[in-house]
Amino acid sequence: LPESVDWRAKGAVTPVKHQGYCESCWAFSTVATVEGINKIKTGNLVELSEQELVDCDKQSYGCNRGYQSTSLQYVAQNGIHLRAKYPYIAKQQTCRANQVGGPKVKTNGVGRVQSNNEGSLLNAIAHQPVSVVVESAGRDFQNYKGGIFEGSCGTKVDHAVTAVGYGKSGGKGYILIKNSWGPGWGENGYIRIRRASGNSPGVCGVYRSSYYPIKN
Numbered sequence: 001l002p003e004s005v006d007w008r009a010k011g012a013v014t015p016v017k018h019q020g021y022c023e024s025c026w027a028f029s030t031v032a033t034v035e036g037i038n039k040i041k042t043g044n045l046v047e048l049s050e051q052e053l054v055d056c057d058k059q060s061y062g063c064n065r066g067y068q069s070t071s072l073q074y075v076a077q078n079g080i081h082l083r084a085k086y087p088y089i090a091k092q093q094t095c096r097a098n099q100v101g102g103p104k105v106k107t108n109g110v111g112r113v114q115s116n117n118e119g120s121l122l123n124a125i126a127h128q129p130v131s132v133v134v135e136s137a138g139r140d141f142q143n144y145k146g147g148i149f150e151g152s153c154g155t156k157v158d159h160a161v162t163a164v165g166y167g168k169s170g171g172k173g174y175i176l177i178k179n180s181w182g183p184g185w186g187e188n189g190y191i192r193i194r195r196a197s198g199n200s201p202g203v204c205g206v207y208r209s210s211y212y213p214i215k216n
């Protein structure tokens, strides 16, 4: 495994977005992982539509929370349009996937990372950006400004984000995470969460539920 990975340096990560007053983190995380694998496989970095998932993933609940798994499944079954063609409005509307024109990015399936295992997650991140979950409800997480975050936080995960790398700084291992609370939060929209070693739910539960898109 490489010592460190940063998919931003490989041009596989689009600018940080803001989900607004809508519990659609699951859609932002799924989109970020599909943008990543699409760049890796085709060389093209394109911004994809979170709004399509909010409106069209019928197993999720739009702005009232959703699933990593079903939204990734939606993309594997239906493809997903460009963000410019199906822009984000932070409220659920009728699905317009069949009215929107333009190209779709297609994937072929959904992969799941072994839960509560550092090595499995690092291996997955070495291949592509991965959808992960964290407990985001705590004050320390909400007010995070920078540095390697060690808590305090529990493992009652409530928020989907995207692991886009990992590394070590000052002898401390971390997972590099893209959030969807705008570039003003944390480190230009990112957070580095301390890497707990071996089998555990991870700091803030970050090892608990990780998924990635499969693209041939």
Ligand SMILES: CC(C)C[C@@H](CO)NC(=O)[C@H](CC(C)C)NC(=O)[C@H](CC(C)C)NC(=O)OCc1ccccc1
Binding pocket: 019, 022, 023, 024, 025, 026, 060, 061, 064, 065, 066, 067, 068, 133, 136, 157, 158, 159, 160, 208, 209
């Ligand atoms: C502070 C939160 C309400 C923010 C929102 C996103 O903005 N959270 C969510 O939408 C979270 C994301 C999930 C991956 C942990 N979704 C959820 O909590 C949904 C809720 C049901 C009603 C659709 N449940 C859900 O995803 O259950 C599967 C799961 C359980 C435990 C860990 C990971 C995944």
